[in-house]
Amino acid sequence: MARWQPDAPGRLAAAALDLFEERGYEDTTVMEIAERAGLTKSTFFRYFPDKREVLFGRGTVAGLLVEGVASAPPSAGPLDAVVDALDALGRTFFTDDRREFSRRRQAVLNAHTELREREALKRLDLTASMVEALGRRGVPTATARVAAQLGTLVWEIAYDRWLEADADGGEGFGPLARQALAKVRAAGAGC
């Protein structure tokens, strides 16, 4: 029996990223990822349904986002609630020590259509999660859809800037999301 291993999904993701960079996504097998992580193939499949999924967490981001929208102050408008959630994400997930991994991960994603497709669907699913979470705050569906759509754009802009930021002294994801929100609001006035 395999002994208990802490953070198996995280180790599998790290091993996968190393291998995708070293020998390419196509030429890396699930078995190799598991071996590199010091785990078995069946452990891999306990956490991820396929090779593509290994770089997409396990719903962590979606969970934090939904939680963040739910716990925004009752007075927060829909788009502000989404940005509050992004701020919370920044404090717990998009932290400084994850920036380098995220940057390498994004480069691998950008280079493979199969991974870009999976990422695109995840993004749609995250937008849908925002709509649902806003609905639970009593936001009417049409408003929730607009807020989620703009919130997704705020996220994209903030994420790109966060990836580019310096490892030390770079701005955190939350403050970047607030700047992006101001930019999106100002731009919206010209639409």
Add this chain to the structure above:
Amino acid sequence: MARWQPDAPGRLAAAALDLFEERGYEDTTVMEIAERAGLTKSTFFRYFPDKREVLFGRGTVAGLLVEGVASAPPSAGPLDAVVDALDALGRTFFTDDRREFSRRRQAVLNAHTELREREALKRLDLTASMVEALGRRGVPTATARVAAQLGTLVWEIAYDRWLEADADGGEGFGPLARQALAKVRAAGAGC
């Protein structure tokens, strides 16, 4: 030598949709699609890089959209230019006679994650095309991104309603897009 066949991509798409419905997406091969369309496998690959791509046209929609944004009146604001383009799309592509095919196609897409992923990436690419087309009209990037993001939502809302509409007497895609625009603008005020 194969004799010249009109609209080979359209026939391949129709054959693929029939087969995906009859025996499932996974269990249909490119060879079977080509045979059903009365064409060869090499003709299939002349038009589509893989089986997944057969239900996604060949950039027709993206081309019409970019053209529509470019030919909107100079006085049109960014989001209005996008909706003018959707109107043009409605007149040339999302026509009444395509509604039934589109509805069947959407049902097949919704049922397969691989196809939903391809669709999600296509949607991101279409949004990026809108941003570029707006940029060529002199719209600043931030404004273009917001307009494209909201334009994509207008499209989604209009497309869902268009699919649901009656074959006869249902509203056209263009008018539905204008209604969706009004709804999105009103909802945006509450964000």
